[in-house]
Amino acid sequence: MNDATEQRRIGDPAPGVDRLRRKRLLISAVLVLVIAVPAVFYFSGAYDRWQDGRSLVDICKGSVDTSEVKELLGVDRLRGHDVEVEQGINPRAGQLRKCSVGDPDGRAWLSAAMDWSSGAAGALHDFGGFPPDGGLGMAIPLGHGWEGVMDEGRSGEGLVAAVNMPCTNHRNDPERSSLIITLQGQAMRSIEGTVQRARFARTAVKTAQNAARAWGCNARPGGSIDRVPDNTAHTKVPQGEAGGSCAGIAAAVRESATDSKAPIENCYLLSDSNKPHYRVSAFYGPFVRALPAQLGYGDELDSEKSAGRKGSSVWATAECPSGGKALYIATALRDKDDRFTPDGQLEESSLKTFATRSAERHGCASLKMP
Numbered sequence: 001m002n003d004a005t006e007q008r009r010i011g012d013p014a015p016g017v018d019r020l021r022r023k024r025l026l027i028s029a030v031l032v033l034v035i036a037v038p039a040v041f042y043f044s045g046a047y048d049r050w051q052d053g054r055s056l057v058d059i060c061k062g063s064v065d066t067s068e069v070k071e072l073l074g075v076d077r078l079r080g081h082d083v084e085v086e087q088g089i090n091p092r093a094g095q096l097r098k099c100s101v102g103d104p105d106g107r108a109w110l111s112a113a114m115d116w117s118s119g120a121a122g123a124l125h126d127f128g129g130f131p132p133d134g135g136l137g138m139a140i141p142l143g144h145g146w147e148g149v150m151d152e153g154r155s156g157e158g159l160v161a162a163v164n165m166p167c168t169n170h171r172n173d174p175e176r177s178s179l180i181i182t183l184q185g186q187a188m189r190s191i192e193g194t195v196q197r198a199r200f201a202r203t204a205v206k207t208a209q210n211a212a213r214a215w216g217c218n219a220r221p222g223g224s225i226d227r228v229p230d231n232t233a234h235t236k237v238p239q240g241e242a243g244g245s246c247a248g249i250a251a252a253v254r255e256s257a258t259d260s261k262a263p264i265e266n267c268y269l270l271s272d273s274n275k276p277h278y279r280v281s282a283f284y285g286p287f288v289r290a291l292p293a294q295l296g297y298g299d300e301l302d303s304e305k306s307a308g309r310k311g312s313s314v315w316a317t318a319e320c321p322s323g324g325k326a327l328y329i330a331t332a333l334r335d336k337d338d339r340f341t342p343d344g345q346l347e348e349s350s351l352k353t354f355a356t357r358s359a360e361r362h363g364c365a366s367l368k369m370p
Contacts, residue, residue, distance in 0.1 A: 058082075060099040060112055060207075061214040063181075068203050069101050069110050072185065072196075079104040095119045096215060110185045110203070114211050117178040120286035121293035126182040127151070127162040130266070132296045132313060132331050136276055138233035139266045141259035142201050145222030147285065148208070149264050150201060152233065158186040159197065161204035164263045164285050166322075167217035178286045179217040181208040194227065201225045222261075229257035236274060242267075248353040249280075251346065260361050263287050267354055268333075269346070276333050280350055282358040283327045284320065291327060301329065306368040314347055316355050318364040326364045328355035 059066065059080040066078055082099045095115045102109025115123045124130075128137035128151060142148035148163035163181045170176040183204045202225050212219045232244070232255060239252045246255035246267035254268040254276070265282040283291050292301050302310055306317045306325075312332035317325045330351040352369055359367050 059101060060097050060114065060211070063114065063207050063210040063214055064099065064101060064110075064112055065203070065206055065210070066101060068206065072199055072203055073102065073108040073110065075103045075108055077104055078102065095122060108186065110183060112207055112211075113182045114215065115180045115182070116176045117180065117286035118175040120178075120180055120290035123162055123180040123182045124287055124290040124294065126184065127160055127264075129294050130279065130281060130291070130331075131294055132311070134333065136233075136268070136279075136333075137266070138231070138254070138256050139262065139264035139281075140229050140231060140233075140256045141262035141265075142205065142222075142225065142228060143257075143259045143261075144225050145261065146205050146208075146225075147222075147261045147263050148201075148204065149262055150197070150204070150228065152231065153184060153186060158184060159200045160184045161201060162263070163204050163208040164287075165208050165212045165217055165219035166285065167212070167219055169216070169218040176217075179208075179212055179215060179219065180286060181211050183207060194230070197231070198225060198227050201228045232256055236270065245358075246280075246354070247357060249350045251277075251350065258358075258361060260363070265358055267350075269350060278330055278347055278350065279333055280330045280354045281328070282355065283329075284362060285322070285324065288325055288327045291329070307370045309370050314344075314351055314370055316351060316367060316369045318355070318359040318367045320362060320364040326359060326362065328358065330354075 059082050066080070070078055078101050080099060080101045083097060095113060098111065098113040100109055100111040113123065113126055129135055130137065137151045139149040139151060142150060142161070142163070146163060147166070148161060150159060150161040152158070153160050161183045165179045165181070167177060167179060181204065183200070185200055205222065205225060209221050235254060237246065237253050237255055239250060242249060242253050242255050244255040244257050245265045246253035249267065249269065252270040252274070254270065256266060258265065263284045264287055267280045268276040269278040269280070271277040291297060301313055301315060302308055307315060313329055315327060315329040317327055320326050328351060330347045332347065348370070355367055355369070359365065
């Protein structure tokens with residue numbers, strides 16, 4: 001036996017033991033990596049960001065510009081939720097898709113709904129509906145060549161916008177003649193009001209353009225939006241001083257700015273106690289058919305007649321350049337105590353003044369009054 005053999009027998013481990021030790025060390029290192037790397041990935045926030053990005057992939061078929069929404073909401077992170085309406089999850093007639101993006105904690109969010117013209121009733125409901133038994137929303141035009149309007153949300157803490165995109169390639173298909181995009185935003189960043197409202201309008205029309213491309217609607221876009229009209233929904237205009245949607249009406253009113261492409265217009269006549277007494281409205285494009293479908297109008301509006309009076313409403317129509325009709329309607333509004341002193345002469349004269357001016361503004365003719 002030589003000295004090397006004797007040394008290995010006395011002090012060195014056998015070759016098999018040495019290999020086993022190295023194998024155990026390697027397994028331990030791998031286990032540390034398997035446990036530590038996911039933990040670092042999770043606790044560093046990388047997992048949350050990965051989940052955020054995954055939820056936003058192709059949201060509403062790419063219609064929503066998430067970088068713009070992040071700026072609009074004033075948040076660092078966005079989480080998205082997409083509803084595939086075409087697969088029957090939400091069977092609202094005419095609706096293509098609805099999605100929402102917002103702060104993962106749910107403090108601030110924006111939702112977008114895409115409807116064909118056949119789903120205009122749902123879009124009008126999302127915007128405010130203007131039911132005959134109430135609903136005091138305004139319809140402020142986006143202007144700049146867009147067929148769109150905006151208003152405060154129902155809670156008064158957010159904004160809502162509806163943009164109508166007439167599809168030139170579907171003009172002979174009444175079910176898909178337009179694509180309507182409705183945006184609702186809640187708890188958006190607190191900055192100067194007119195700036196935020198203009199940003200919201202830009203987000204709405206950009207979403208509408210993206211949606212039109214995604215769903216094959218050849219629509220002519222409007223121009224860039226640098227500002228939108230002031231929100232005058234709660235501003236009283238003394239009798240004889242109206243210059244917007246209530247121009248010419250002999251009463252104290254609440255009104256909005258006007259625009260020749262606005263698909264909805266509103267004017268409120270005020271009582272002596274400054275409460276809304278009558279609402280006079282105009283509807284164009286797909287919203288003409290949408291109004292009778294709103295809750296309560298089944299008893300208030302005979303859509304088969306060009307003009308008439310029924311219940312607390314009186315309506316008129318006109319023929320428009322697009323080949324469709326315009327609908328003008330005055331509705332009596334009761335206060336919270338269900339008290340109302342009607343003045344049919346004021347209602348009809350206000351409707352005639354309002355409808356005549358609105359029809360001229362939109363290039364419509366052959367106004368039919370009751």
